[in-house]
Amino acid sequence: LKDALIGMDLVIIPAGVPHKHGLTKDDLFNINVGIVKTLCEAIAKCCPKAIVNVLSNPVNSTVLITAEVFKRVGTYDPKRLLGVTMLDVVRANMFVAEVLGVDLRYVDVPIIGGHVGITILPLLSQIKPPCSFTLKRSEYPSSTILTS
Template identity: 60%
Template sequence: MVKAVVAGAAGGIGQPLSLLLKLNPLITELSLYDVVNSPGVAVDLSHINTPAQVKGFLPENNGAEEALKGADIVVIPAGVPRKPGMTRDDLFVNAGICATLAQAIANAAPKAFILVISNPVNSTVPVFAEVLKKSGAYDPKRLFGVTTLDVVRAATFVSSVVGKPLDAPKYNVPVVGGHSGATILPLLTQSEPQIPAAILNDQAKRDALIKRIQFGGDEVVEAKNGGGSATLSMAQAGAHFANLVIQAAFAGKTTVVQSYIDLEAAPGGKGVQKEIGSDLAYFSVNVELGRDGVQNILPIGNIDDQEKTLLAAAVKELGPSIEKGVQFTPAPPKL
């Protein structure tokens, strides 16, 4: 019996994400919250013959907390989407939305696993953490920034460059750091299957591949020409990560993934800080999922000189983004 909640369920990511979660046989209750249209989305999804019973909620009558009551997992794509010319950091306007939702979670579902998709993830995850801390409801093991789309893109793009696009599902390319531009660090040398040396040693090809993984979201924003950002691929990535968390927490199936987390969530975080040469509080790193969320934080591992250079750039850019989230002060609630 698993209750999942989607906050921002009527949006471009929220609707396909809600559909994918409705199809998950482990989910028996699905609550959809948004400022508009969520009841209609819920009725639409409720006609699908899978176990999850669906209800939609609006802000009226304390709808957010009503939707969240008893939640086991909350997935949050709420916020303003990117438009051409915008970076993820330009979306810090979403911090206020995140702070409001964090408070509602603290009030109604303090033990839920929280999966943050709302950009800029590098800053919004710290926003969630600070609000939860002030409410005495913070468990770093249960707060995740969803960076799965970077991993999905890396597998897709690597398989294409290697000339085996049909093998994309077989590729596993760890991606660490953060979730925007230069903070995204694909560890090409750790790819399984291995990337041929002829590609890794071809600087132009390698640079182009790394850039495409780091800025793949821009391709979608430009292609949609003002019609939004990556919604369908992000929904798939978010649903996939949510399923891994559910499998670990409720079916005992542990797995290793990458996610943007508080490095104090498990003892291995100290080791990661040594690897990156910084005391950054948050970093996307190898995480072993378990029944309580973050079970272990694993090392980044061996990387080559180019990846070390990219790591230093990622660390430098992440610091101010994290601080921006930590220092964010939500506006007082409207009376």
């Protein structure tokens, strides 16, 4: 790991295990946080000035863990730490394209908030192309796409 990190200006962390049947969210959290923590400890030693891009789920938590590791060793720079949650945008785009019956390539749904459940918020009023939803349409059964 040390040899791979020395001199890096950018480190992307997609490491972690996917959610599997029988694995609780707590199990997933503990496994992925352990992996991210170990990687970040090495990054702090080998390339403390690198931009770090965290993709490991749950991103909202793993970014915070990363920040705490860097703070503890004195290398934290909020301008060099990023978290990517593009998967949530892709899911929302798929849902809206299906509901509206339009080509997915032309749909953009901004997402704010957390990564799952009630913490994730698609900004339906900001969808491109502009559209509106009836109450019945916004309760489309595939809305589980947004929280799976």
